[in-house]
Amino acid sequence: MTTTDSVLSELLDTAAAREDALGWLAEEAERVKTAGLHRDPVVRRAEQPMINLASNDYLGLSTHPDVVAGGHAALDTWGAGSTASRLVVGTTAAHVDLEEDLAGFLGFPAALAFSSGYLANIGAITALVGRGDLIVSDTGTHASLIDGCRLSRARVVVVDRGDHAAVRDALQARTEARALVVTDSVYSIDGEPAPVAELYAAARDGGAALLVDEAHAVGVRGPGGRGLIAELGLSGAPDLVMTTVLSKSFGAQGGVVLGPELLRSHLIDRARTFIFDTGLNPAAVGAAHAALRVLGADPSLPERLRGNAARLAEAVGAPMPSAAVISLIVGDPRAAVAAAAHCRDRGVLVGCFRPPSVPAGTSRLRLTVRADLELDVIDHVADVVNEALTAVGAR
Incomplete structure (x- = not known):
């Protein structure tokens, strides 16, 4: 027996003599199963x-022939993976082209793609606020926004969903110099819209920026599927940050943060989920870009979607959906x-x-x-x- 084998054997014998440090998992699994939550x-x-x-x-674009072909073409050109962080060699010309076209379509000066919407939200929040700052969130925000708030180390005030008056109060009472308000534009659980216009007004009046996650609104709401922000005429407005995903209406994978060019530059320098993560894979980039072109060429797709949603809601006895x-x-x-x-x-x-x-x-x-x-x-x-x-x- 080698020295390494001897040491490993001794460690295993010692561990076996002690209480299993992960033994609680069995009890937890039974508790979750009994509650019907497994x-x-x-x-x-x-x-x-x-x-x-x-x-x-x-929009049913994940299997659209043009979208699949877009993914294949990118795969043939760039290979299966981005191979590195976006700051090393993980940024291809395809990434930049997609970001420019997304920014143009959604009405913002600049966009930056992340490898998922979850990472886009965490990266944006933690790059914009930190210890000594304030975040005002609500009870309807997605888990990625919640985790971004936690990881930022900023003080977080949580208000009832859509309560823009409470947002005003929190901003007025703050002692921090810098503040950020975060919300979904369309809540993911029930598809109801947030009062984005009122939240934007509250943020502006309180000297705060507003971050809006449009994951469930792009492709669904707004002119040609440009989202609720565009529907309200707020695309590219000052102190407004938009996040969205490439994994829902665009049928691919990835997340995007949109705003002024200075925001994009800041995220490249400070967003840890951008700096330390391998870049979005080329096939997803190509597929998402093709989906963007399909949506741009057929702006009736969101209207067709909403019509189908209304028909199903009526048939199952649900209220008319907003998304x-x-x-x-x-x-x-x-x-x-x-x-x-x-x-x-x-x-x-x-x-x-x-x-x-x-x-x-x-x-x-x-x-x-x-x-x-x-x-x-x-x-x-x-x-x-x-x-x-x-x-x-x-x-």
């Missing part, structure tokens, strides 16, 4: 196609899981949201509609969902 990823298989109303592929998300509250997490399984067994994938994604007692089915769904498919989905809700006693 999660298993849904595995999609190419040979078992299903009607998918659980994705965020709002592409239909939220059907079941209540008990076990009943929500059973309803989702009922749908899946009948060939329909739906989202199942339980705590901590939603408050206790509000577990739900979350349906995300697509622009490419035919009307007969929407009607079939409604029948399956209504049957599932009846089966679990939610109707």
Whole structure:
């Protein structure tokens, strides 16, 4: 036995004699399972196609021939990976071209792409505020915004969702010189819009910048799918930062931060999720760019999406949606899981949201509609969902 083997054997013997430091995981797993909160990823298989109303592929572009071809072309040109951080050799000409065209389409001077929307939000927040600053957030913000607030080390004031008066109060009462207000423009859980215009006015009056996550609004709301900010005429407004994703309406992968050129330059220097992360892979860049061109050439896609969402909402007895998300509250997490399984067994994938994604007692089915769904498919989905809700006693 070598010296290394002897040392390793001694360490293992010592560890075995002690209490298992990860032993608590078994108890925690049982607790989560009993509460109906255990999660298993849904595995999609190419040979078992299903009607998918659980994705965020709002415009159905992830499988669009032009988008797939755009990904292939980038793959052929640049290879499978960016190979390094964007600051080393991970920035290709394709990255820059996409950023310029996204900025132009969305009405901002500049854009910077990250490898995910999660990292874009964390990078933007932590680069804009830090210890000794203030963030005002609300209870509806996405987990990526929440984590960005935590990682920033700024003081965080959380207000009720959409309560712009409370935002004003927090900004007025602050002692910090620098402040940032953060919100989703369309809340991801139920698809309802935030009062972005009022939040922007409150931020401006309080000497703060406003960061708006448009992940669920681009491709869905606004002129030609440019988002809620554009719908309100605020694109490129002062002290306004926009974030969005390439993984929903653009059907690819990645996140983007948009604002003035100085913001882009600052993020390149200070956003750790940009500096220390391998750049967005070329295939995703090429696919997203192709999707942008498809949307630009067919501005009716968002209108078609909203029409499909309205039809499905009426058929399942839900309020008319403001975006592409239909939220059907079941209540008990076990009943929500059973309803989702009922749908899946009948060939329909739906989202199942339980705590901590939603408050206790509000577990739900979350349906995300697509622009490419035919009307007969929407009607079939409604029948399956209504049957599932009846089966679990939610109707």
